[in-house]
Amino acid sequence: MFPYPSGRLHMGHVRVYTLSDTLARYYRMRGYQVIHCIGWDAFGLPAENAAFERSEEPDQWTKKNIAYMKQQIKQLGCSFDWKRAAVNWDPVDQTVLADEQINEAGRSWRSGAIVEKKYLKQCFVFNETNNTYKKYYSTKTPYKSPSSTLVLPLPPTGFELVCTQVLARHGCRALEGRKYDKLTMALWTQAKEEQALTEYGQQFGEDLQYFISINDKLGRGQLSGLGKIEHQNLGRRLTERILPLFMNGLLTNSSTRIRIVNSGKPRTKESSDAFVQGLPIAIKRLIDYEPANPTLLSFYDDIKYQTYFKQDKQLKNKLRSIQVQPYSRKMARNVLERLFKESFIDKLANGSYLIIDNESGKSIKNEIDAVRMLHGLYLIGPNLREEGVEYLLEKYFNLNESAWFAYLQDAKEYYEKGPGLSDRTIIHEMAQILLDDFFLHSEQCSQINSTHILRARFTHAEAIIPFAALLKIPILSDKSTPINETYTYENNGWRGELVSPMTANIQWEIYRNHNNGTTHYFSNQQILIRMLFNEYPVPFKYECQPYNMINHLFYKIDELKRCYRISLHDSLDTLDKDDWQTLINIQRMWMGECNGVNILFKLSIPTSEYDFIETFTIKPDTLLNITHLYIQSTHKLARPDLIEETETGAKRLRIDAIHPLTECELPIFINDDADFGPKIRANMTMLNVQIGTPISNKFDESFANKHNISTFINSSSHWYRMDLETLLAELRSRELGGYRTSGKLNDWCISRQRYWGTPIPIIHCNHCGAVPVPMSELPVQLPSIKNIKSSSKTGISPLTNAHDWIKIQCPKCGNLNAKRETDTMDTFVDSSWYFLRYLDNENTTKPFEPDIANKLMPVDLYIGGLEHALTHLFVARFIQHFMHSKGLCTSIEPFKRFIPIGMVQGKTYKTSSGQYVSKDNIMTIDKNTVIHSLTKEPLQIDWEKMSKSKYNGIDPEEIINQYGVDFTRILMLTFVHPRSLRNFNLEDGIADGLQNWFKILINLYVELIESRTKSNIKSSITNKEFKQIEIDLREQRLNTIYTVAFYIDSFFSVASAVIELQKLTRYLRKVPINIKQQSNEYIRCLCDLLVMIGPVIPFLSSELWTILQQQIKSNVDDYDLSKSLFEQNYPKLPDDYPGKINALYDSTIFASMPISRSLLSSLSTSDVLQYLNENDHQSQMKMFIANNGLKLDRLRKLGDYCATLIYERDPNVTIIEQPEPINDKKKSKTLKKKNVS
Structure with missing residues (x-):
C-alpha cells in the first residue's frame, strides 16, 4: 500500500485495506511468509497547495496527516508491517502535466482548466555441409564439429574474457518412446494379414524387427555413443579455447566455480556428464551441479506451448497445407510401392485404416503419415552406424524421397518451434526465459567479485530452436514466413541439420574492461559479449549495433538488451488473463504497438528552443525518399520571425532540416492539412512534425508539385545499397533516432x-x-x-x-x-518502485539489494483501483522492465496477480439541471420516488463515487463508532466481488442481516459454556445417530474448508467465502445440545470456524477463541489452545479429500468431476481432457464447445484444489443462433451451469 496522506480515511480506503489485511492474515495462517507493507505517497502538488491554504509547511502538514491516518488504519485492525513503512503546466496550478493527466476535452484532470502548450527545458527519462546425402537426415544429423579448436579474433584492447555461457542440445539418438516403430510395425502387420506385402516388404519386416531389438538393446532416449563423443569433444575444445580463464581461476581464486545444469531428462543429464568428461581432471573440481531446471530447459510440457502446437487451428492448417501437397502423396507412394501391393496403398490413401498409438496419441491415417513414421526411423541411421551397428532401413528411401520428408519434418519444426507464423508470439515467450537467464548470469559473472567462469546448460530441440529464433541468428535467416507463403527447404536456413543437430550449441563469451580501475561494480558499458553458434562466431541480429566496425562481432551488453528486451506492450501477453485482462486492454490501446521509428533532424540554424526536431513514421523504408518536412501552425518554431511566404503561397521556415543520413537540406513547411496522425484529445494530434515523401504519398506529391519542391533522389548513393536495418543502425549510432517505438507514446517528462x-x-x-x-x-x-x-x-x-x-x-x-x-x-517516479524499497528499506547505500529483490519479487498480489491502469501500474511496469534490463531484478513484471478493486459508491440525488441535493433536503414518496423538500421537484436517484460535493460521502469513523470495527470490515467485504462496484447503503436491511449473523455466531460459544456447565442433559439420540451426526459434521466442516479456500485462492472472493462460513454457522446452530456437550468433532468445527473467519473479523473471533480456551481443557486435533487465535495453523484437508477438474467458459463450469488431489499437481492439459472424456463428459463437452464456438485457451491450476480448463471464443468459428420454437413445451435438457464467482 502506498496511500496519499490526505488526512482522513474514506470508505474506499476501508475497502482496500480490509481486503488486503484479510488476505494477508489468511495466507499468514496458511504458513506463508507474508510481507504486508504500507508507506506514504507524501510528495505532490495537492499536499503543497493544502499546506499553503493552512499556512503550514508541507512537511509538517504531511507528517500530521500521516500520524492521524496511521492511527485510523490501526483502529481497523490492519496487520501492516510498519517497520517497512517509507515516506517517500496547468494555468491554474502552474506546473507541467503528464499526458495521462489531461482528459479527452484537453483539460487538466485536477483543475479543469484548458491545457496550454508551453516549451520549457525539462528533465526526461529519455554453416553449411557439402555432404548432400547426410543433410537429408534432418534433425537427427550428427553434429559436424570443427576438426580442431578454432583460433578466434582477439577482443578489443583492454578487454579480457571473464566467463562463458553455453546452451547445448543433448546427444540422444532418438525419441524416448516407441511411437514410430510401433505404428510402422502395426501397419506392416496389417499388410501381412491381408497378404499385401511385396518381396521387399517381407524383408522390411525382418529389418524392422532387427531395428527395434537393436534400439532397445542400445537404450531408447539415452545418450548415443556418437553423442557422448561429441559432448566430450565440445568440453575439450571449450577448454582449449578458454584455457587461460580456467588456469587463472585455478591459480588465483580457490572459490572459482563452473555451473552445470540440465533439464532433468536422462538424455540431458548424460550429455552433461559426457561434457564434464571432456574437461581436464584439475578443472573438474571446480564444478557445481545445479538442480535440474525443466522450466528453463524443457519447454515441451509447458501448457501454452502444448496448446499452441496441438490445438492452434492456424498452425494445423498451415502444416496440413504443406504435408498434403500432391508431391507428398507421390513421394509417399514411391516409398510404399516397394513394400506393399497397390490395392493396400489405395485403401491406406483413402483413409480405410486408422492405426493409433494410445501412449503417444500419434496415428497413421493415410499414406503420408505412414511414410513420415518410417522416415522417423530412417533418421536415426547415422547414429547407429557410428556405434558399429549395421543399419538396414536406409535402402527403403532414395535421396529425393528422403529429402522431401526431411523437408516436411523441418517445416513442422520451423512452425512449431522456430520463427513459424509471423503473428505467433508463444515461441518467443518460451525462449525469453532462456534469454533472461543468459543476460542475468552474464552480468553477474562479469563483476569483479564473481567466482563463476562457466555456466553450461543442456537442453532439447524445443528450447534451442526457439532460442535461436529469438536471437535471430543471421545464418539461419531472421524472417518468419507470412501465412500466405510456404516454407521452402532450399531457400530457408531453418533446416534441422543447421539449427538443431545433435550437440548443437550456442555460446556467449563475456569480456570485461580490466583497465577501468578497481571498483567492485562494473557498469554495463564495460561488458562485451561475443556469440558462437555451433562453435563459429556469428553476429547478433541486424538491429544490434556492434562495438565498432573493426570488432564487429563484439557487442555491449546494454546494446543487446536494448535489441532483445521484451517491450512493455509485448509483456502484457505474459500476465494472467483472469486478473489482468481489463488492464491489458487499456494499456495495450494506450501504448500502441512499436510499429514505427523515431527520426531526428538537425536544424541548419539552431534556435534558442531547438537544436533538432523529431518525428515518428510507420514507414521507415521511405527514409531516403524524404524531400521536405511539415510542422503544424501550433509548433513552437512556427513563429512570425521564422516564417516566410514562398512565391507559390506556401509558408515555410527560414531554416531547414538536415537529413540525418544524406545530410541534404530539407525545407520545412507550415501546413495543418498534412497527416499528423489521429487526434488523441481535443486539439491535439499524435505528432506535430511529419515527413514529406512525394514518391510514395499522393498528398506529398501534389504539395511538392504545387510549390516547386525538388523531388530528385540520388539513388546511386551508397545509402541505397544498404538494407533498412543497417540504415536504422546508422541512425542510432549518430544518435538521430532509428529506434522502434509507438507513435502513441512520448518521452516521460519528470520535471514539476x-x-x-x-x-x-x-x-x-x-x-x-x-x-x-x-x-x-x-x-x-x-x-x-x-x-x-x-x-x-x-x-x-x-x-x-x-x-x-x-x-x-x-x-x-x-x-x-x-x-x-x-x-x-513527478510523484509517479516515487510511486513506481516503492514496492522494491519495502523489501530493503534500511539499506543506506543503494535503493535495494538485487539478491533480496530476486528472492522476493515479483509482488504476489497488487490491490488497487482500475483508475491506476494508465498511471501507477504503467510506470511501475516501466521501472520494473528498466530494473530487469540492468540486471537488478530477474522478474520482468512487478506484480503476479491483480485485484482491480471496485469503487465505493454512495447514493446521490440530483435535480434536472444536474445540481446535487443533500439528504437533508429530500422527501421520500415511495421506494423509487424522491422529491426536493423545498421545491417539490422530482429528483434523479443514482449511485456515484463518494464525494463531499455530491453529498454522498460517509465517514468511516461514524460506522465504526456505531457498529464496531469487525462489523465495518465485514460490511465492506461482503455482498459483492472485490472487482465490483460497492453501492454502500445501510438502509436496505444489510446491517440487520449481518448483526443477526453475529448474534448466531456468538450464541454458538455461549451455548458451549452452558452445555459444559450442565451435567443432567437428557437425550434420546442413540449411539448410531450420534456417530452419524459426527460424520455429517465432519463432511460439512471439510466442505467448508475446501470451498472457502477455493473462493479466496481462485478469485479473492471473501464475500463468497463468508457465505460458506455463514452456512456452517447456521448448520452448527441446529446441532443437538448433547452433541455440543460431548462431541469432539463439534469442538473441531468451532475451532475451524473461528480460524477461517479470523482474518475477516479478527477482534470478535479472538474473543470467542478465549471462550474455547477456557472451556476446552485439552488440545483439539491440529490446534494448541494455549496459543492465541492467530498463532494457529489454518485448517487443512485430509489427503483423501478429493479435488476437482473442471471445464470453464465465461465464469460457467460446464463439466466437472472429482479427482485425487495428489494427482492435480502433475496433470497436463491432455490429462484433464482425458479424465473428463473418460467420465461421461465427452458428449456434453463437445456439444457445449460446438454450440458456443469455443477453443481451449489454457489450463489453470489452483494449488491442490482444482485444475480448470479455460475456454474462450474461437474467432475463426461463426455461431449461428437458432431461434427456439415458440410453443415448445418439452424443452431439451441443457447442461447445468455453475457460477464460479
Missing part, C-alpha cells in the same frame, strides 16, 4: 515546477553542463522556505528563491557558481 517533491539530483555548471550530484551527497534534502506561497503560482519552482541552497560547487571542475536543479520530480 513545485517545491514539495523529490529533488532532481543534478547540478548545472557553465563549463561542464549537467553533472550528477555525487553519491556521497545523496539524497538531496529540500531546504526550508518560509514564504513558498508567494512564488507557487508563477510557473517557476519556489526553489528558485532558495539562493543559499541553489548555489553549489561543481563536483567535476570545482566551479563555485554552479547551480542545483530547481524543478522537482
